[in-house]
Amino acid sequence: MGAKALHLQWGSSMKKALPGSKVPFLERIPGDNPKPWDFRADEVVDAVNEGAKLGHELTKYEPHIMVLQELAEWMRRYLEEGITDKFLDDLNSDLHQVRYAKYVVPMDLLPSDTGFPRELYVAEFGHNPTPEAIAANDFSRLLSSGELKRLKSCQQRDCQNFFLGPPQAKWCSKTCGSKHRVRKKRRKDSAR
Numbered sequence: 001m002g003a004k005a006l007h008l009q010w011g012s013s014m015k016k017a018l019p020g021s022k023v024p025f026l027e028r029i030p031g032d033n034p035k036p037w038d039f040r041a042d043e044v045v046d047a048v049n050e051g052a053k054l055g056h057e058l059t060k061y062e063p064h065i066m067v068l069q070e071l072a073e074w075m076r077r078y079l080e081e082g083i084t085d086k087f088l089d090d091l092n093s094d095l096h097q098v099r100y101a102k103y104v105v106p107m108d109l110l111p112s113d114t115g116f117p118r119e120l121y122v123a124e125f126g127h128n129p130t131p132e133a134i135a136a137n138d139f140s141r142l143l144s145s146g147e148l149k150r151l152k153s154c155q156q157r158d159c160q161n162f163f164l165g166p167p168q169a170k171w172c173s174k175t176c177g178s179k180h181r182v183r184k185k186r187r188k189d190s191a192r
C-alpha cells in the first residue's frame with residue numbers, strides 16, 4: 001500500500017465513510033476534483049511507515065513524503081503525550097490553514113435514506129497547501145474516528161514502524177518479535 005493509495009477518486013468509494021462519521025468529508029487540492037477522505041487507519045499507518053523509509057533518501061522536495069513525515073510526527077506525539085490541551089492546540093493551529101466548504105450533492109453521487117440530497121463538507125486547501133495543513137487535516141480525521149486507540153510503535157529497537165494492534169502487542173510483525181527474542185537470548189548468553 002503506497003502513499004498514492006491515500007488519494008482515492010471521487011466515485012463509488014464515496015459511500016464508505018469512517019466509522020462514527022455521519023457527514024462525509026472530502027478534500028480538494030487546487031486544480032483537482034474533490035476527493036473523499038475515506039482511507040482506512042491501517043492504510044495510513046502503512047503509508048506513514050513507508051514515507052519514513054523514503055524520507056531518508058529524499059534528494060528533492062517531495063510534498064507527499066513531507067505530509068507522511070508530518071503524520072509520523074503527530075502519531076509519535078500522540079503516543080508520547082496523549083491528547084493533552086497543548087496537543088490539540090498545536091493540531092488546531094495547523095488546521096487554521098484549512099477552510100471547510102459545505103455542499104449539497106445529488107443523490108446519485110451520495111446515496112440518501114431520506115429521499116433528499118445530503119450535505120457534505122470539503123476541506124478546501126488554498127494554493128500551495130503546506131504539508132503541515134494536509135497532515136493536520138488527515139490526522140484530525142483519524143483522531144476523531146477513534147481508530148487510533150490501537151496505534152502503537154514497534155518495540156524492536158531498530159524498527160520504528162507504527163502499527164495497529166491489541167493493548168498487549170509490542171511488535172509490528174513476527175519478524176520484529178523474533179529479532180527481539182534473539183537479541184534477548186544473545187544478551188543472556190553473553191552475560192554468562
Ligand SMILES: [Zn+2]
Binds near residue numbers: 161
Ligand atoms: Zn517492527
